[in-house]
Amino acid sequence: MKTKSDSITLVDVARLAGVSLKTASRALNDSPELRPETGARVLKAMEQLGYQPNELARGLKAKRSAAIAMIVPNLADPFTAAAVQAVQDVARETGHAVILASSGGDAALEEAELQIMLRRQIDGVVLMAASSGKSNLKLLLARNVPIVVFDEPLRGEEVDTITVTNRKSARGATEHLLAHGYKRILAVGARPHLYTCSERVAGYRSAVKSAGAEPIELLVQHESDLTPELLSPFLSGPNRVEAIFTLNWVCTMRVLRALNAAKKKILTDFPLVSFDDFELAEMIPPGLTVVRQPAHELGHQAAKVLFERMSETKRQPARKIVLGTEFIVRGSCGCKPKAWE
Amino acid sequence: MKTKSDSITLVDVARLAGVSLKTASRALNDSPELRPETGARVLKAMEQLGYQPNELARGLKAKRSAAIAMIVPNLADPFTAAAVQAVQDVARETGHAVILASSGGDAALEEAELQIMLRRQIDGVVLMAASSGKSNLKLLLARNVPIVVFDEPLRGEEVDTITVTNRKSARGATEHLLAHGYKRILAVGARPHLYTCSERVAGYRSAVKSAGAEPIELLVQHESDLTPELLSPFLSGPNRVEAIFTLNWVCTMRVLRALNAAKKKILTDFPLVSFDDFELAEMIPPGLTVVRQPAHELGHQAAKVLFERMSETKRQPARKIVLGTEFIVRGSCGCKPKAWE
């Protein structure tokens, strides 16, 4: 009586429905080779018993887990959060669970997480990589687990990849600042070993050099190194810059705080453009001009591609999808949009 | 030769190490009843073969999955994101995976997700509930799956609960605004069926009434209903209010946008206090005064309690943990903190 609810198995269902185990199984997987009548009877028995299939058992036999892994560096980043949401939504449609882990941008941690995922027999991985190296994926690759890499591509790996036009977008943003007449533009980025960062830096450089100006870069190993003290030499004195271009959301946050701490005003003291949009960008006076990445779309595409890959019969070539960005002019670049006139 | 990497099982390990299956199993679980020497030999064999244990199989047998579920309404909310991070960190320490799902605040979706989790034999659940009803938990409760409810308690359910002092904190925030001399204070909240919302409203009301003022409330079914149009009657005309108290992060975002759209300034037009702190609160002039919830601490405690519950031998009474909040005075309430003088 007490442990009954613990252990309603397909066998119980089959018994109640007066069919064999296999027939019950067929009903569970709504196999076509089953008389609708029989199926209905089994379904009723399931209902009656409150039967819940055991995914572990199904997966063990079928060598799939109906779960995908998603590994991201930082959930606090709204770009990441939006992408995670998108992946979850797609996963739900296909009845897959999402096992989420944060790497904190640490490649070793990421690898550890991936290994744990492997042991769980995950059916696929959406990875926002902590490094551009492929070494972390060896295990997965060897096991033929589909992977979609997203935001941060992998060097020389034949893996599905969803990215944005990092270089071009960064170049465009820089050109916009240059067009306003600013020559000494500081680019602030983190984790320069990442493709995203290096591409954005490259775009920035090419724009600056085309304009005959000198690149001024503050690139730190990790965003957390970005202290007000580090920034202050660029905010006053002989090395004062004329404008700032932050290369991702966390950098934007850090720079804004540093400016605040130094009692510097955006635009009047330092015109600024941010790579990455966020909820309140328009509320920071005079409104932050940003490069907006299609976060939700990126996540959606990543998941779509992953599920396609998971259900494909023979191996297709890797897909490389590159999405565009939106340049959203608010006030911080020097433009005067209506809202702030 | 080809499918070898697919199927390295404990049997293979045992064979290579020249021991029995069970001995290999013991090594895997580093059981004490094993000669270190033997254990080492098995471990070496595992290494050599690149063996990865199959968690599905382990779980099937042991009736545990080494995974916990976490269900939250909205990942975009920084409060939620921080809590998720905290839970993940604790879970990692104990070797548990976190299966994350978003309910979008929809009780039906939440129930569907819980059911899927159940099928995966999750060992426990951390729930940021979409409703205060217990019905969604019946299945879990019946199966004796440990649950920790967090942020939003469940009516009359004997479940571990981690919350903050919603009522008291809301009362304190309201009193602060009243002390500044504002009488007509608008409270803006969403999903009033939630305990958190109703408690905060209750705190607000009791403060307002004690001051001999009238409560003015804008409570919508869902945050997404909070449009500028809905808000505008309170921003001008005969029903104009003197100050605003937003009851959670999303409401704060919505109100800030509405104010912006209506070209109203914080403080000068409308003093404001927000329940929930966030990254840029100090950057929105004149700095947002907020009630800060200890998001990370909440998540941490929730996970801790869950794991304690999971490993307990005999059932202990439910724990109700209530954490305090911090009232952070910046400028928007009418105070003039140093930073903005």
Next chain:
DNA sequence: ATGAAAGCGCTAACAT
């Protein structure tokens, strides 16, 4: 269209 039997990879009794 349905059933019987075997076994996925592992752990848990019980030996020895």
Next chain:
DNA sequence: ATGTTAGCGCTTTCAT
């Protein structure tokens, strides 16, 4: 300290 024997709950041959 180590091995043997059963299964966990399900899906999958292969019969019927």
